[in-house]
Amino acid sequence: MRLILTTALILVLAAVVGLGTTWMTSTRGTDLGTLTIGAWTARPRSGTTEINPYARAVIIRSGELPIGTGDGIAFIANTDDSKRPLDGRCDIKVDGITPPARFWTLTLYDAKGRLVANTLQRYGFTSEEIVRNADGSFAIRIASRARAGNWLPTGGIERYQLVLRLYDTPVGIATRTQRDAPMPAITTVGCP
C-alpha cells in the first residue's frame, strides 16, 4: 500500500512539475538567445535552423511562423521603457529612430497575436507612410482616442504588444547593443 502511494506521489509530482514548467516556458518564453534593447526583445536565431527548443516550443504553441533571417528580424515590446505593461487605455508614445533597414513596419497585436479591430482599420505603420520630423525621427501616439500626427488606435484593450519588424537589415545575430541598433523609446504619457 505504501509503495503504491509513494509511486503515485512521485508520478503526480513529476507530471505537475514537468508539464507545468513546459507550459510556463512555452507560454512566456525564456531569455535564451534573446537580444534586448530598451523595451524591445528579439530572438535573432529563431529565423534560422539554430533555433533553441524553448523558442521552438513558443512558436509551435502560438501557431506563428518566425521571420526568416534572410528576410528580416522582429522586435517585440510588451512594456514601456520603465517596465510598465502596455495598456490600451493609456496614452503611449513611441519615438526616436529605427536601426538601418530597407523597410520597417510597426504593428499592434493583442496578447495572442491577433490584430485589434478599430474603425480606421489601422493596425500599424510602415516606414513609408509614417510622418517624420525634419531630422528623420518620428513619434507615434498609441491611444484609444484620436491623436494628432501618427495615431495608432488601441481599441481600448487592456494589454497589447508592439512588433517592430525590420526588413532587409544588417541587424541580426551579431547585434548586441543600442549603438548597433537604435530602437525607439516607449513612454507612457498618461493614463485616464
Next chain:
Amino acid sequence: MIRFLLTVLAGLLLGGVVHLVSVLALPYISSQDAYSRLARITPINAVTALPPADPDHAPIPFLDPAFANAICRYDLSSGPIKLAVPVSQAYTSVSFYTNNDIAYYAINDRSAGRKVIELDLMTEAQHAAVPEDEEITAADRLIVDSPTATGLIVLKALAADPGLMAQAQASLAAATCKVQGDAPAKPSDRPQARR
C-alpha cells in the same frame, strides 16, 4: 520523513525529465502550429494567396498586415519544385519552412537581384542526383536544399501603404510553384530554355 523527502526528490527529478521530453516533443505532436493550420487551407505544390490579415480571421497569428502573403505548401516526393516569384514594387521576400515550422532559408528581392526570384527546391538526395555538368551550365539558377520532404514556402510582398495592397497581391498572384517534370533524371527534358 527521509523517505518522504526522497519521494519528493524523485518526483522532481522525474519532473525534469518530463519537462525536457515534453519541450522536445511539442513540435511533433502539436496540431495548432502554423504548418498544421495552413495545411488545412492550402493545396499541395500550388500557390495559394492568404486573405489579408484582419482582426476577425487570420490564418495564423502575428502576420504582418502590411504584406500580401501567399503560401506554397510543397511535397518533394514526386520531384524538385521550381519556384518563380515576380518582384513587386516595394519589397518581396521568399521564406522556407520545414513541416515543423523551422525557418531554414529566406531570400529577398535585393539578394536575388532580378525582376523574378527564381529557384529550385529539392531534397539533399535529389540535389546529389543532379548531374554535375548541368549544375555548372545552370549556375545562374539558385538551388535550395530542403531538410524535409514537405514544408512551406511563404511569399510576401510589401504594400508600403494600404493603397498598394492590390498591386502587391497581383504580383504574388503571378507567382508559380510547380513540380518540374520527371527531373532530375534526364537533363534534356528540363524546361530551362527561357531567359
